Amino acid sequence: MKYIVISFLLLSLSGVKNSFAQTDIYRNVVPDGNIKLVHNEAKNNKNEIEVVFSGLFLFYKTFFSSQDLTVCTFTPSCSEFGILAVKKFGVIKGGVMTMDRLTRCNGLSPSNYEVDKKTMLLKDEPGYVVRVPVVSDIK
Amino acid sequence: MRFLILFLISFSGFAQDIFSPKNAEKYADYLLKSGQYELAAKEYERLVFFSPQNDTMKTMLLKSYRLANQTDLALQRLMVIYPEVSVVPYSPSVEISKLYFTKRDWKAASEFWESNKSLPEDDKTLLKTTVQIFENNFQEARETIELLKNDENSLGLAYKSILEKETHKKSPALAGMMSLVLPGSGKAYSKNWKDGIVSLFFTAGMSFQAYRSFNTHGINNYRGWIYSGIGFGFYLGNIYGGIKSTKDYNRKKINNLQHEASNHFNLYF
Secondary structure (H helix, E strand, O other): OHHHHHHHHHHHHHOHHHHHHHHHOOOOOOOOOOOOOOOHHHOOOOOHHHHHHHHHHHHHHHHOHHHOOOOOOEEOOHHHHHHHHHHHHOHHHHHHHHHHHHHHOOOOOHHHOEEOOOOOOEEOOOOOOOOOOOOOOOO | OHHHHHHHHHHHHHHOOOOOHHHHHHHHHHHHHOOOHHHHHHHHHHHHHHOOOOHHHHHHHHHHHHHOOOHHHHHHHHHHHOOOHHHOOHHHHHHHHHHHHHHOOHHHHHHHHHHOOOOOHHHHHHHHHHHHHHOOOHHHHHHHHOOOOOOOOHHHHHHHHHHHHOOOOOOHHHHHHHHHHOOOHHHHHOOOHHHHHHHHHHHHHHHHHHHHHHHHHOOOOHHHHHHHHHHHHHHHHHHHHHHHHHHHHHHHHHHHHHHHHHHHHHHHO
16 A cells, blocks of 8 residues: 555656646746745844744745735735734734734724725734825825 | 928927927926926926026925925925025925925924024914924924914914814723733724724633643643643733724824814915
8 A cells, every 4th residue: 555655656746747837828827836935024134033033934934824825914914014023123022013913814894904005905014103194295 | 382381381480489488387387287296397497597596486396396205305406496594485485394294304394494584473383383283292282373473364273173173082001901801802992892802702712722721631731831822922912902902093083183284284385
């Protein structure tokens, strides 16, 4: 039984190249999987703690989040919010802010947030303060 | 016949005087009104070069830069076109104040009004009140608006009405205390019921899981401690969230008043 499974896996590996060739037909519809996602949030680390948290963030993004659809109601997403908050406010406050954000990520109170026109998601950046402009931008 | 046509065409050449200051002004005005602010600024630069003493053109130049979101460039040009700020006439003074407002540089704005001799005292008072309203300093704004000499001033009356509207704010400290006692109640206090209930579920759920794990596997097992850690994180997050939610509630109320103040300001100046 063990040898059958191993040989099946090896055979399936040999078919990997062909499966890519199949998706090439739909290259204008489906991304070919070679698109490298760049997470700018994990760059420009200033100390060891930020390096550790950026590593955890990249691990989550690569192995967990990549297997799921975009389900977060916010932009930046909760994981991105977490790393940005830790970088901006430190581990303790940033961590607490992230825990609060996780409970708010339910889509029940969309009226509390602005909508990001690009992603059509609710905008919630760590430490973002809404400022009312004094002077009109058309007069 | 051919000579007659050529003769008439030569006359039509005289009509194409698009670079005269008068036509350039018309074109710049068109660019500004059609929302092409950067191009308008370039055209007004030309006009200021032609007539360096024309304050209207200078005002329009600064306005074009402001509307094109090039406030830094406008302030750089300001130093060149008005080297002495104390003698800047009224109209450009108002535009300069607007530039500082757009940049939210309250300190530079105050310094400018103090040194400027063209702005009437009442206008300076109104501009100072505007700054205080947008800095959320309503108490000082109430004191400043009382210095207004003309009681019938429309903006003054509008500001007084806005400052009277500043109603009772909710206490973030009380929200924090409420969240400390019952998770989610701080958010509910600031009328954020749904988030409050979710917070309660998250914290209560993790606490129950921790309790069950400790009961089933004992205190030396890792499961209970993991649930406790996550639950404690949610609990702390709920306290922070309660305070933040209340601050947001207060901020929204103030922002509404600031929107109203902004509308009156833009109608007046």
